Amino acid sequence: MKIYCLEDFKVEFEKLISKKQYKSLQQEIIDYFFDKSVEQLSSGTRLNNSSDSPYIKKRLQGSGGFRCYFLLILKNRNLYLMFVHPKTGSMGASNINNESKAYLYKKILDCIKSDDLYELNLDEDRKEISFIKLEEVSA
Numbered sequence: 001m002k003i004y005c006l007e008d009f010k011v012e013f014e015k016l017i018s019k020k021q022y023k024s025l026q027q028e029i030i031d032y033f034f035d036k037s038v039e040q041l042s043s044g045t046r047l048n049n050s051s052d053s054p055y056i057k058k059r060l061q062g063s064g065g066f067r068c069y070f071l072l073i074l075k076n077r078n079l080y081l082m083f084v085h086p087k088t089g090s091m092g093a094s095n096i097n098n099e100s101k102a103y104l105y106k107k108i109l110d111c112i113k114s115d116d117l118y119e120l121n122l123d124e125d126r127k128e129i130s131f132i133k134l135e136e137v138s139a
Helices: 007-017 025-033 098-114 134-138
Strands: 002-005 055-060 066-073 078-086 118-122 129-133
Touching: 002 007, 007 025, 007 078, 007 118, 025 055, 025 066, 025 078, 025 129, 055 098, 066 098, 078 098, 129 134
Parallel strands: 002 078
Antiparallel strands: 002 118, 055 066, 066 078, 118 129
């Protein structure tokens, strides 16, 4: 399964892992999203009723950890990370509102059509995530 993200996700991710209290986010993303089956990735709260492309809200690292929003496109076997935020700490938030969820969903669909995405890859040690702009991949 290939993993992609919006620029919004990349920016928020980089901002968070630069803070000591949120350093664990990178490992949480690696542990949850990489090398997992569709069934494993489908756990979480579904925000739409689609069985072909579920929009999922997933809690990482328990109740005080992080919340991640993503879209699974099953026929293409692609996962699209849209947004992440901590639940606690100086940058913490309990949830995002329905307007933000709808905005992210519309934005990811537009970005998939236009290839305005980043592909996520792991380094050799599988400890660090790198982001490659899709146009760089096809160039």
